[in-house]
Amino acid sequence: MERLLQYALTGLSAGSLYALVALGIVLIYRSTRVLNFAHGDIATLATFVSFSLLTQHYPFVLALGASLLVGAGVGIGFYFGVLVPAQRRGANLLGMVILTLGLALILQGVVVYVWGAEPVSLPFPISDTKTYKVGAVIVSQLAIATIAAGVVGSALLYLLVQRTRLGLAMRATSENVMAAQTLGIPTRVVLGVSWGVASGLGVVAGVFLAPVLLLDPFFMLDPFLKGFAAAVLGGLNSLPGAVLGGLLLGVAESLAGAYLTIQFKNTLAFLIIIVVLLLRPEGLLGREFRERV
């Protein structure tokens, strides 16, 4: 029982980061119907910025802030610099998805060029060796910080989307772009902000994942695929679904690693995706979608 709790807790801490990645993917998918394949690579670039600042002994808050700025900047820049011109020239949805793949390749190249392909470890101020005993389970400082980051990130996004005028505009835009435009909402700006916020969420996940994994140019690939799985599990158009999906996936993965086999731990995410897509394609909390011909 204690072992079960212990593994569930480990799963929750990983799951809260998957949830952050999933939130970013869902936020972009909901508003532009684009699956952002560059989500992980934006986070990788930004995390390496943090790495550079932290190795030069700048304070953690400053490094995190710089990372967020870089991540959001790349997201917004890509939206206005590439997606908008492509849309003006009549690119279809598939084209835009491929454009994000192009961005992903460019960012990978840039990271390898600037920081090299050798794995490095991020000098993180919160240690994962300092532990606390809560009841029967042992929690590391890092796990607490990770869960806190997940909760704070989700809560801030909730406040932004549900409690502000900008959030209202975001919801209106994702509901119906034409109608939102007619009502005087500057939809391009709103969508640009969505790209920025989504990239920022990915960056937070990246910075908190870096101390667990080693930092190399492809370290976000795996969490990014897990975030995808989580988003599909929860429903690609539902923000609460992304959080639920992330946490479920994290716990399921941790338990499967503990009780079944560790080798196929990564395949589990894809098994979940395929089963969910076949049985309930709209996801756990997603709305059913009907197609118009």
Place this chain on the structure above:
Amino acid sequence: MDLVESYRQDLALARTPVTRALLAALLVALAMFPWVAAEHFVFLATLVALYSIGVMGQNILIGYTGQISFGQAGFLAIGAFAFGHLRIWGAPFLVALVAAGGVAALAGVVVGFPSLRLKGPYLAIATLGFGVAVYQIFVNWEVLSGGRSGLAITKLSPMFGLSGRRYEYYLYVLLLVGFTLATYNLISSYVGRAFAAIRDSDIAAEVNGVNLTRYKLLAFAISSFYTGVHGALYAQVLGHIEPQIFNIAEAITLFVAVIIGGVASVEGSILGAAFVLLVPKVFADFREMVPIVYGVTILIVLIFEPLGLYGRWLKARLYFQLWPFR
């Protein structure tokens, strides 16, 4: 200007004498190539030929049928390892090649089943999952992959007194010509039109009497057959395979080749294959630049030239045909 007067004429591979002459010149050039070029370039051309087959298969799926698949690396691995095992058991080259394609096609049908329910990005992720799963199975299951040392494949014994590289080149170019002709025939047949109808709107296609289940599965089967053959030919050229070769990067490379070469075009597939093989050679001293070149090219192609390199070629040809006028 050429005027098409009958359906038969529209289907013809080369309509005008000029095209026929150019095609003949191309074939002669291909036949002469290994006698004038250095061995290194002959090897590169062999690689382009075998990649073209894989990219063509991927193009049938993405360009003609409109089903995005990121699982190509999985089919490559299945084809390569099936081929490897058959060769080790003593099967002749052609038998092993067809069998490798067949095994990959079977896997393609299995992966095709989710495609009956899934569309666009969902399918992309599901197939990506397939690619990762196959990779992990091969990495972890040493019986299949030959463990750390991988599988060693016996070299072909050259016939007709040719040197090994030249023999491989002729064999592969011949196979490429065969696959190219087959693809042309496929896309101008009922099957090809059914594929295009599914791409443009699957519901409208179904209403018009295209059996979606059959043709989606057929598209997956044909495409993975091509990819399986690509994997097998690649294994034969390398002479030694291990699962690490067939990672996600390989699937992305094939996808990039389709997009840059030109979606839904046979010639584009060959151009795309040449692009993804030549760029890493040109940038050999700056390896880290290769993904940047791919990425930037994708952005440029999608924004300015959605038909890819083949579209560029069409425009250049039109310019010369109309020459004094524009």
